[in-house]
Amino acid sequence: MWESPGDENLVALQLAQLSALDRVMAIAEFDLGGVLIRANDNFLALLGFSRAQAVGRHHSSFCTPAFAASAEYQEFWPRLRGGQASGGVAERVRSDGSSCWLQATYTPVFDARGEIRHILKIATDITGRLRREQAQREHLRRLSLVADASSTAVVISDSESRIVYVNDGFSRMFGWQLDEIRGRAPIELLAPHTPQDFTEKYRAALRAGRLVEREEIVASKEGRRYWVKVFSNPVAGTPVAGTPVTGTSVDGGSRTDWGHTVTTLTDITRAKMHEVLQHRVLEAMVRESPLSEVLELICNEVERIAPEITASILGVSEEGRLQSLVGPHLPADYARQLDGIPIGPAVGSCGTAAWRNETVRVDDIATDALWKDHAHLVLPLGFVACWSTPIRNSQGRVVGTFAFYFKRPRVPAAELFHQLMVDACVHLCALALEREHTRQRIRQLAFYDGLTGLPNRSLLQAKADQAIAAASRSHDSLAVMFIDLDRFKQVNDSLGHPAGDELLRQIAHRLRQDLRATDIAGRLSGDEFVLVLPQCNADQATDRVERLLELLSSPVTVAGVALAASASVGIAMFPDDGRDMETLLHRADMAMYQAKSSGRGCFSFFSAEMNQLAQERLALETALRRAIQTRQLHLHYQPQIDLETGQLCGVEALARWTHPELGEISPARFIPLAEECGLVADLGHWALREACGQLSAWRAQGLAVPSVSVNLSPTSFHNLDLPRMIAATLESNALAPQDLTLELTESVLLDTNPSTMKTIAEVHARGIRLAMDDFGTGYSSLSYLRRLPVNELKLDRSFVADLENDATARALSAAILGIGKSLHLTVVAEGVETDAQNLLLREQGYPVAQGYLFSRPLDPQAFARWLEGATAQSTPAC
CATH class of the missing domain: 3.30.450.20 (PAS domain)
Known part of the structure; x- marks a missing residue:
């Protein structure tokens, strides 16, 4: 050499x-x-x-x-x-x-x-x-x-x-x-x-x-x-x-x-330590080798370079307990006995090093006080000394320990050589543990809901597919429950989203409490949860859901407020209602909507009738989309009458749908459908253009129609371009802003979209009148009403219907009229059908009314004839 x-x-x-x-x-x-x-x-x-x-x-x-x-x-x-x-x-x-x-x-x-x-x-x-x-x-x-x-x-x-x-x-x-x-x-x-x-x-x-x-x-x-x-x-x-x-x-x-x-x-000691260890260890990490394999490789390399050493790597949990990771040449029994020991100021070399967050060198295990309670575990193995170093993550927290055991007293001259090995290995151990933590975190983010910790849709689907496959092999039944919290939006609106999040966490905790080992719980989105219950028939599902609803209804304290939570649950059964998770989940969802329509805090099993109704609804939604595109919809107009003079004050445009095969479809059926499937804004814009065009056409015919009212949903006001579009429509039809009234429902009061109030204010600023439709049936908050620039209130027909026989209805109608007058608003009574109702409204001082007593909603030609007849019997319209 x-x-x-x-x-x-x-x-x-x-x-x-x-x-x-x-x-x-x-x-x-x-x-x-x-x-x-x-x-x-x-x-x-x-x-x-x-x-x-x-x-x-x-x-x-x-x-x-x-x-x-x-x-x-x-x-x-x-x-x-x-x-x-x-x-x-x-x-x-x-x-x-x-x-x-x-x-x-x-x-x-x-x-x-x-x-x-x-x-x-x-x-x-x-x-x-x-x-x-x-x-x-x-x-x-x-x-x-x-x-x-x-x-x-x-x-x-x-x-x-x-x-x-x-x-x-x-x-x-x-x-x-x-x-x-x-x-x-x-x-x-x-x-x-x-x-x-x-x-x-x-x-x-x-x-x-x-x-x-x-x-x-x-x-x-x-x-x-x-x-x-x-x-x-x-x-x-x-x-x-x-x-x-x-x-x-x-x-x-x-x-x-x-x-x-x-x-x-x-x-080249320092460089070689890093080269030999890092090359092999980092190569293993690149190959995505398991954590145990990477850590075992580190120990084996150390023992090859320094045969007098027996290496060991322990983890430290977030609860401060030792976790046996690898020790290739330590007896398995010894490793098992270390598992779960709490770290502390005198817990051998490793437990103490983790506690102190510093290296601990013990040269005589038999006499050192740090090993007093644990020496009996290691001395029979022939080890006399132990040197342990904490492994820290990037935040400085101790996540493990790296230990050298010696069967002979350590040679002081070899300490630097050993220290260089420790320096190289501890860094690699930290990288390996950080990588494992990152992998677990990625898995958590990929497959678990970040708010509740429950499996998300992807993991729920995978676990459910396995459960269904097992049920199919063993010919067992299985239940899928779709759970939707009742009035959850009110919690967010009134207490804030952090309170809503806390409610969801507590609901998830209660769901876990009622799970068997084989049950699967997951969160889909928002306030929707799913349970998959293997080996569960319809009777057992009924027992489980009743117990679950009782558990969920217990008071929940959120943001210092005690809430009585409730949920609506839909249930689909395997194999009767479907043989795959997608079908079962969809049908449980339909059953949940049936339960919600029956009353809050209820449950419902899926039935074939529900599926038929769902198919009909889907077909109707498709037909409605086509109707808007192909102009199957049309408007009818109902007069609004001045009760003092009997003159025409305006007309309300009401959408009608005549289907070529289904015939006349009631607005009570297709308007809610349009709201559910996101077509209501398109429907409102069509009605606006159609009504303005018709008003212009009537005036061109010499008919004196003072104004037209069009109903718009809150969704329409999410569009910041709405005021410009309305102005362009009026201009193209030679109409003035005061010729148009937009009717809003009280749900606009709780619309949280930031564009809504801004758009309403700009529409009003352009001189277009605004009316609050169906007033008295919704929130009727005067503080909200004070902030809205409305010109008109419309008394809901439910009050008018009870005027003759209900003193409370008369009192409420008088109160609403008083509110309108105090705010300098025109109040219109809807649904007037009898002379008695008309008389009572006139006695109370209502200025305007509409209803079947005066005229049903009419198509444009029929309305023109009605107006000609009414004009011949009275003075010009107001």
Whole structure:
């Protein structure tokens, strides 16, 4: 490994030094870019440059132009910067343009951190005559000074494997002085466990004149370990002055003049620790290997590098308990006994290290107080010492411990070597644990609802498919329950969304309480939950849902308010109602809507009738979309009459639908459908354009129709472009803003869309009248009403219907009229059908009314005829 021939007398040493360090050793240092930064005189003389001429020149300027431009040379410096030494015979150009041939070795020089500092070139001139003996001694002295100043250890040994020279760098690294080790073999001294077959191959290579390169773990005088990069370079023997050197280059040919070996040893411990461990461990992570496999790889690598160590890695849970992860060469029983132990100030090395968040070294487990309660677990295994280091995540929290167990007392000189391993391994362990945490977090986000922790739709579907497949194989029944909270929107509107979220969390917690081991619970979205109950027939499902509704109805405290939660539940049964989750879920959803229409806090089983109704509804929705596109819809108009004069004050446009196959479809049926399927805004815009066009047409016919009222849903006011669209419609029909009244329902009061109030205000600002339809049946909040710029209130027909027989209805109608008058609003009574109702309304002072008493809603032609007849009997309209 580090041999060279020679004898022990002073003359032989001097001759070897002259030959090795003067004739052969021209030394230069290049920076990592290839620029010469230092050179000995031998190097300068060899190439014929002064120091001023040479220093600062690039290495390529010393090469032949052909070689400097070659692909081989382009790879030369990157290899050196990568830590790979190079050696061989090369042609170089002297300052006078002549060529010389050098036997050269280029060696990367590492600093204390394991990083390459510069490139050391050692060259031998094999083209010129031998220098005189005195010059050789002088250059030997200078080379020794350079070698002694280097942190790289240099050993010169003879052909009998006997050390004849070491530099100061060797003594500093390994602790031996030359007098202590002169004559000893380098391999036996530094690496006594090297196999014999390597030694034999090593000597054969040197005899053939080849550079030998190796990475090895060696030990110092005190037992301290180093991982070193070793270069052993054979040097020719000492010929008679003036006699040319015999032999060949490093091409593998034989040579007969092997005299000494110059060996350099560079400390690469830190870099090698990271390289060996990180390369294999990071490669395993890239392959997405399981956490246990990655951590076991770390332990095995540590034990391979340092056989005196038994490695172990424990996790630390968020609750502060140890979790056995890996310990490849620790007994499984011992690992199981550690699992679940709480960390603390005296819980062995690992539990204490996790508690303190700092490294804990125990050199005598039998006597150390930290192991008092746990020594009996480990001493029978033969371990006497344990060194544990906390593993921290990126936030600094302890997530695990990395421990070394020793069966013999630790050697203090080996502590630095062990510490370097710990530094490398703890970082890798942290990466592995962080990766595992991230994977679990991604899985949680991908398959679980972030608010309640229940499985989301994807995981629910997967688990349900498995349960249905199992039920199909075993011919069992299975129930799917679709749960929808009642009045959940009111909680969000009145208490805020954080309160709504807290209610959902508590509901999810109650659902978990009633689950069997085989049951599946999940959250779809909003306030919708699903239960899948294997091995559950209809009777059992009834028992479960009744118990569930009772559990959910218990008071819930949210934001300091006690709420009585309730839910509507729909149930579909496998296999009767469907054989796959998609079908069962859809039918349970339909059953839930049936339950909700029957009253809050109820449940309903799916039935074939529900499916038929759902199909009819879907067909009707499709037909309604087509009707809007193909103008199957039309408007009828109902007069609004001044009760004092009997004159026409305006008309209300009411949508009608005549289907080519189904005939007349009631507005009570298709208007709610339009709201549910998102068509109500389109329907309102169509009605607006149609009504304005009709008003313009009547006036063109000479009919005096004062204004037209059109119903718009709150959804229509989400469109900020609505005021412009209305203005354009009026202008295209030569109508004024006061010719149009837009009727709103009281649901607009609770519409939370930010565009609604802004759009309403702009419509009013353009001079278009606004009316509150069906007033008195909804929220009727005066504070909201005060904020809305309405011009008109319409008393709902339910009050008018009870006027004759209900004093309360009369009182309420009078109160609503009073509210209207106090706010300077016109109040219109709807649904007037009898003379008695008309009389009562007139007595109360209602100014305007509409209803069947005056006229049913009429198509445009029928209304024109009605108006002509009414005009003939009265004065012009108001």
